[in-house]
Amino acid sequence: MDKPIRVLVAKPGLDGHDRGAKVIARALRDAGMEVVYTGLRQTPDQIVQTAIQEDVDVLAMSILSGAHNHLLPTIVEKLKKEGVYDEVLVLAGGVIPDDDIQGLKDAGIEAVFTPGTPTGVTVEFIKKNLKK
Amino acid sequence: MDNLKEKLRQGNKKATARMITMLENNDPKAIEILGDLYRYTGKAKVVGITGPPGAGKSTLTDKLVKILRKEEKTVGIIAVDPTSPFSGGSILGDRIRMNDLAVDPGVFIRSMGTRGHLGGLSKATQGAVKALDLYGMDYIFIETVGVGQSEVDIMKTADTVLMVMVPGLGDDIQAIKAGIMEIGDVFAINKADREGAAKTHREIDNMLDFAETDWRPPVHQVVATQNKGIEELLSAIKDHLAYLNESGEMLNRRIKSSEIEILELIKDRMMQDLLREDEIQRDIKEFSKNVAERRLNPYEASEKVLRKTIKKEAEKYENY
Ligand code: B12
Ligand SMILES: Nc1nc2c(ncn2[C@@H]2O[C@H](COP(=O)(O)OP(=O)(O)OP(=O)(O)O)[C@@H](O)[C@H]2O)c(=O)[nH]1
Ligand SMILES: [Mg+2]
Numbered sequence: 001m002d003k004p005i006r007v008l009v010a011k012p013g014l015d016g017h018d019r020g021a022k023v024i025a026r027a028l029r030d031a032g033m034e035v036v037y038t039g040l041r042q043t044p045d046q047i048v049q050t051a052i053q054e055d056v057d058v059l060a061m062s063i064l065s066g067a068h069n070h071l072l073p074t075i076v077e078k079l080k081k082e083g084v085y086d087e088v089l090v091l092a093g094g095v096i097p098d099d100d101i102q103g104l105k106d107a108g109i110e111a112v113f114t115p116g117t118p119t120g121v122t123v124e125f126i127k128k129n130l131k132k
Numbered sequence: 133m134d135n136l137k138e139k140l141r142q143g144n145k146k147a148t149a150r151m152i153t154m155l156e157n158n159d160p161k162a163i164e165i166l167g168d169l170y171r172y173t174g175k176a177k178v179v180g181i182t183g184p185p186g187a188g189k190s191t192l193t194d195k196l197v198k199i200l201r202k203e204e205k206t207v208g209i210i211a212v213d214p215t216s217p218f219s220g221g222s223i224l225g226d227r228i229r230m231n232d233l234a235v236d237p238g239v240f241i242r243s244m245g246t247r248g249h250l251g252g253l254s255k256a257t258q259g260a261v262k263a264l265d266l267y268g269m270d271y272i273f274i275e276t277v278g279v280g281q282s283e284v285d286i287m288k289t290a291d292t293v294l295m296v297m298v299p300g301l302g303d304d305i306q307a308i309k310a311g312i313m314e315i316g317d318v319f320a321i322n323k324a325d326r327e328g329a330a331k332t333h334r335e336i337d338n339m340l341d342f343a344e345t346d347w348r349p350p351v352h353q354v355v356a357t358q359n360k361g362i363e364e365l366l367s368a369i370k371d372h373l374a375y376l377n378e379s380g381e382m383l384n385r386r387i388k389s390s391e392i393e394i395l396e397l398i399k400d401r402m403m404q405d406l407l408r409e410d411e412i413q414r415d416i417k418e419f420s421k422n423v424a425e426r427r428l429n430p431y432e433a434s435e436k437v438l439r440k441t442i443k444k445e446a447e448k449y450e451n452y
Contacts, residue, residue: 029221
């Protein structure tokens with residue numbers, strides 16, 4: 001309770017599917033985390049600047065538009081450039097084909113949670129893998 | 133640690149963000165650094181935005197700040213949302229209305245959960261204001277949680293308080309009437325695109341007629357989503373800030389809020405020390421039993437605990 005985990009739940013790109021992001025935001029709140037939610041259609045720069053100002057421990061991105069292979073690595077690159085990647089656990093979830101997951105991990109996304117993953121799994125993963 | 137202090141002095145963004153986190157987590161190092169840097173704070177103009185849930189506080193903040201940015205003023209924004217008393221978690225959603233500002237290098241937005249603090253702000257909000265002041269912001273806007281009637285923390289934290297109302301509050305106005313005069317320096321009736329704005333305007337005016345102060349709070353009808361009336365509202369806020377400076381009221385307010393801040397810090401410290409000491413914890417448990425069984429009265433019990441705490445504090449400082 002003294003030090004809640006701070007998470008930014010973000011929706012990168014022109015993707016109007018926000019149910020999953022809201023489900024995740026609520027699940028993390030119910031697990032005692034402080035969740036900053038910024039709504040739909042965030043640019044990579046908006047997400048990175050928000051992560052810095054909010055000093056979050058976790059960046060959790062939800063993407064169902066199919067643009068993940070382009071957007072997610074761009075965001076990781078920007079986090080590295082700003083010197084915050086080493087402190088922020090970067091996750092993604094949503095509709096992401098299995099074949100793409102390894103590539104995203106190689107690009108610096110720590111884990112990918114696809115439809116059907118119980119939220120408890122995500123909560124546990126976050127608690128075990130915080131970078132700071 | 134000196135490194136962090138140095139960076140704060142230089143207006144480093146990441147250091148500022150980290151400082152606020154440390155304040156929120158009650159890190160004693162943060163207090164020490166902020167204490168050392170305190171003399172450099174107090175430059176920013178601090179504007180509080182308060183009002184019922186969903187009144188449009190965030191949307192209005194976004195619009196007001198955009199005008200200030202055109203004037204090349206830098207702005208820090210602190211947006212407070214409630215923490216769930218059940219899980220200790222929270223969803224901080226005020227940024228949804230301020231997305232364009234996220235990438236503006238002249239703006240720093242920070243969301244905070246109340247973390248159990250009542251009064252409309254979080255315990256660390258005052259510290260966060262100082263951190264953003266050090267960061268060099270000309271203005272600092274603080275959005276409180278949606279208030280009911282007893283959340284008046286904003287008064288002691290802000291120079292100017294903007295009270296945001298909406299048309300058709302009717303009974304709600306009656307409910308918040310008690311505190312309303314003292315809280316609002318400027319009133320906005322947002323969502324004036326809806327029915328009943330003129331009536332609400334009259335009702336607020338009527339209430340303000342009873343206020344016996346030099347400053348008569350102006351009332352403005354605005355539509356935040358359509359950017360209507362925002363220029364005028366910002367002028368009213370600036371007028372109030374100017375009035376505070378010219379009348380000497382600014383210093384008065386800051387003296388009053390410093391007094392409250394000192395008292396609260398003492399209270400916090402006492403409570404923290406109280407909760408940390410096993411012996412005192414044991415005493416309280418034991419006394420409670422006696423109080424329940426009417427063998428001790430609660431007044432005497434608290435007196436005993438207090439005395440022991442003070443004695444323990446004194447011992448601690450003698451060994452300093
Ligand atoms: C509901 C829905 C819609 C609704 C969205 C309503 C809303 N406000 O969200 C509406 C009707 C608006 C819609 C529109 C469209 N949709 Co649609 N939609 C769906 C559908 C059926 C379900 C999505 C959903 O809400 N699931 C429920 C939530 C709770 O699950 P979830 O988002 O997957 O999230 C879970 C996990 O993925 C994970 N998770 C998700 N995010 C994150 C993030 C993190 C960090 C973590 C840890 C976990 C996590 O946890 C969640 C809970 O378990 C899917 C198909 C499907 N079965 O997924 C298509 C689907 C996503 N839509 C699709 C398409 C194409 C569209 C449209 C382009 C259709 C069109 N031509 O107009 C538009 C685009 C709208 C836009 N602007 O982006 C495609 C996307 C294809 C792709 N990716 O290549 C899908 C996959 C359907 C399909 N099979 O073709 N859609
Ligand atoms: N019709 C109308 N709707 C508005 C206006 N201003 C804001 N809204 C809408 O009111 C809703 C709440 O706005 P916010 O700015 O989030 O209100 P808030 O007071 O910050 O809300 P909390 O922080 O949750 O207490 C949003 O859907 C806005 O789009 C307005 O002038 N007219
Ligand atoms: Mg708000």
